[in-house]
Amino acid sequence: MTRSFTLVQLRYFCAVAEQENMTAAAAALNVTQSTLSSAVAQLEQVMGTPLFTRLPRRGLRLTRAGRRLRESALLLLEDADQLPGAVREEGPVLAGDLTVGVFGPLAPFRASVILEEFEREHPGVTLSFLEGDQEFLRRALRDGKCELALMYDLGLGGELPRRVLRRVPPHVIVSPEHPLAAVPGQPVSLRELAAEPLILLDLPHSREYYLSLFKLLGVAPRIRHRASGYETVRAFVARGHGYSVLNQRLPHDLTYAGSPVVPLPVAEELPPIEVLLVRPGGTRPTLKSKAFEEICLRVYGVTPVVSID
Template sequence: MSVRFTLVQLRYFVTVARLEHMTAAAAELNVTQSTLSSAIAQLEAELGVPLFVRLPRRGLRLTPAGHTLLARSDALLEEAELISRSVHEADPVLTGDLVVGIYAPLAPFRAPALLQQFERLHPGVNLVFLEGDQGTLQQALLDGRCEVALMYDLGVGEQFARRVIETIPPHIIVSERHPIAVSGRHEVSLSEFADEPLILLNLPHTREYYLGLFKLLGITPRLRHVSLGYETVRSFVALGHGYSVLNHWVDHGMTYAGEHVVPIRLSESLPPTEASLVRLKNLRPTQKSLAFESVCLGMVGDTAAASSS
């Protein structure tokens, strides 16, 4: 089937999809609302499917077909822009917006440094991070709200492609006043904590991963507190309310509570988590997202090598 939609129609569609409101999109594009409505209607007619559901007093929502088109539009529009600019520039620089999903517990450790390095190398690109849990990020990828996500491998569906950038083993954290921390030991067995209260990071998929570690060793942990916040867990531990099992290693130990935790390696060979760059399968990536991938692989790989040495 031959389709004859225009790049202008596609740009209009992407703007409407992002703002979910025809009037707001018309204002941003500096066109009349009737012009915009006509362009969207023509695009829907050419494709033979509705792209939006019109909700009275609530704006627009993408249909499944609209989500599919949005996910594939960025690469096409970027390529068209690069082709146009290559006529005048030998090596056209990347420009435009790039939304990258990032798993919330990873964001404080990775996002600021990645942003700094990416902006240094690609100042023409507006990089924005979308934080969320594993399920939220997968839905954002499906909806086209982000093109790539830096996240753990936990619960990632088969419709996604992953590129592993870091393997992160689990470890224990205890209060600096805990007898094991005071003793200066650098390695412990998880079974040593079977009778102590556990502070559990209770994010979707993450909870199952941590509890699964205990199950592998035949241990039933004594749950004391659960929390959705990574720093909340560390603060509970710092004040002596229990211990926790985490993956991302933090050397400094300072918590929001003003007290310190001590990370200690586990002697058991337990399954690690994998930090991965995740995309939809069979989706052509934009040059902007490939540039982010390159920065991410370099920075995270260097950091992982340094922390393991």
């Protein structure tokens, strides 16, 4: 027996999956909650399995079947949106929503530039960024909350398809009053700095990476402060509370408070961090996410040889 469903039901289902809340999804779609609930219930009946787990006071969560349906529904809805243009033999005009994860410390460096480029080339797509740490983004990819993510190669494992956009070596920052600041650009030994107070960027997986650099050199750092904010780390260093090791570097060396830090290259050869574009495993990318990938490659100056799909 043929089981029928409508594109409207799929759109409603995808909206609920994104919001994880029936009331919020109804408001976003400008429909009544009863209309939305009925559409989802009918879709569950057609599919023959629950698509959401109802969590008291915590909203809705996709079941495994729901995640699979969402992956297929996004592609089907996109193909449906392209159908009129295909009939008229026109090129694809992208429309709809695209959610992209971005690692917090990376967001200030590239997100606004990528957003500007993307909106100029694809004005019909609403691009939203989901910002968080590495573990948050890994879960967001798994749960279908974002179609791809701009993140580091830390704590990912080997199951997620990824594209390397840039390799960023570690560098040291010190205050202008630090003796090493007297010779800007002079490489400094991380091994020799280990006895001084360290301001550690304390994010999941990031802290393990930074501590591993000292371990490779056979020394243990003297951690004075831990901070989860990139700018907090820089501010502590600028005020003379210690030095730090970071990877991304701003085009200027001022902190939010106006005090400068002095960046210095590391004398030892240490592993860089890779900036990646990551997708969920086992999914076919949408046209919108492919367009985002192309712009990322251009912004980062990467030659598009092999796609990550």
